[in-house]
Amino acid sequence: MxxxxxxxxxxxxxxxxxxxxxxxxxxxxxxxxxxxxxxxxxxxxxxxxxxxxxxxxxxxxxxxxxxxxxxxxxxxxxxxxxxxxxxxxxxxxxDPQLPFLVKSALHQKLENLGWSAPDTDLVIAAHGSGRSNNPATVAHGFADTLGQLVTFKSTRTGFVEQSPSIAESASGCGEKALCLPFFACTGGHVLEDVPQELARANFAGQVMPVISELxxxxxxxxxxxxxx
The missing domain is CATH 3.40.50.1400 (Rossmann fold)
Incomplete structure (x- = not known):
C-alpha cells in the first residue's frame, strides 16, 4: 500500500x-x-x-x-x-479546484442559514506575510476566482501579517456575513488572531471552518x- x-x-x-x-x-x-x-x-x-x-x-x-x-x-x-x-x-x-469546492461549501452554509449570497458579505481571513508577496497573491487570486463563481454583496480579504488587517476588511459588514479562514490548519491564528480581529470589527456574522476542514x-x- x-x-x-x-x-x-x-x-x-x-x-x-x-x-x-x-x-x-x-x-x-x-x-x-x-x-x-x-x-x-x-x-x-x-x-x-x-x-x-x-x-x-x-x-x-x-x-x-x-x-x-x-x-x-x-x-x-x-x-x-x-x-x-x-x-x-x-x-x-x-489547487485550481479549491475555489469550486469552497463555492459548494458556501452555498451549503447559505442554504442552512436561509441567506442569499447577494445579501451576504464575505470576509476571507488570510495569513499574509511581511516578507513575501506570494501568500497575499495566492489569497487575492483565490478571492478573485471565488468572486466570479459566487456573487456576494461584498468579498473582502484581510490579513494577519499585513494590511489590510482582518479587522479593517471585516468592518462595516452587516449581520448577514460569513468569514472564511483561508488557513491550512486550525492553529493559533484561527483560534486566536481571527476571532480577535473580528471582535475589533464588531463582526456579527458566522465563521466558517478553516478551509482544509470543509x-x-x-x-x-x-x-x-x-x-x-
Whole structure:
C-alpha cells in the first residue's frame, strides 16, 4: 500500500498541540481514503518528519498542507527530505479546484442559514506575510476566482501579517456575513488572531471552518492521495 504524509508548518514555540491536531486531521483523511495509508508530521516538531518517513516503506508522497508554494514547500521541505525518494505534491492553497469546492461549501452554509449570497458579505481571513508577496497573491487570486463563481454583496480579504488587517476588511459588514479562514490548519491564528480581529470589527456574522476542514475539501484531498 502506498503512503501519503500530510505535512504542515506547526508551531515552533509549542510543537505538541499542532502535531496532535494534524494527526487528527490525517486520521480523518485516512478514513476517507481507500488505497493509501495517510500519516502526518509538522516541520516544527523536531525530527517528526524524518522519523515518520523512516518508518514507512514503498511509494511515499508528501501532501503539503500549506496555502502557498513558498519557501517552506520549495526549500525547507526538500532540505528535510535529504536523499529520501519521496514525491512532493502541490500544496492545498494553489489547487485550481479549491475555489469550486469552497463555492459548494458556501452555498451549503447559505442554504442552512436561509441567506442569499447577494445579501451576504464575505470576509476571507488570510495569513499574509511581511516578507513575501506570494501568500497575499495566492489569497487575492483565490478571492478573485471565488468572486466570479459566487456573487456576494461584498468579498473582502484581510490579513494577519499585513494590511489590510482582518479587522479593517471585516468592518462595516452587516449581520448577514460569513468569514472564511483561508488557513491550512486550525492553529493559533484561527483560534486566536481571527476571532480577535473580528471582535475589533464588531463582526456579527458566522465563521466558517478553516478551509482544509470543509467536508468538500477533505474529500478532495482524500481523492488526490488515493490517486498517487
Amino acid at each position: 502506498p503512503h501519503a504524509v500530510i505535512v504542515a508548518h506547526g508551531q515552533p514555540s509549542n510543537p505538541a498541540p499542532a502535531e496532535a491536531a494534524l494527526a487528527r486531521f490525517a486520521r480523518q483523511i485516512d478514513s476517507l481514503c481507500h488505497r493509501v495509508s495517510v500519516h502526518s508530521a509538522t516541520l516544527a516538531a523536531p525530527d517528526a518528519l524524518e522519523t515518520c518517513l523512516d518508518e514507512l516503506h514503498g511509494d511515499i508522497a508528501i501532501y503539503p498542507l500549506f496555502m502557498a508554494k513558498g519557501w517552506f514547500v520549495t526549500k525547507a521541505l526538500p532540505k528535510r527530505l535529504g536523499s529520501r525518494s519521496v514525491r512532493i505534491l502541490d500544496p492545498l492553497g494553489i 467536508p468538500q475539501v477533505e474529500q478532495h484531498i482524500a481523492a488526490i492521495l488515493d490517486a498517487i
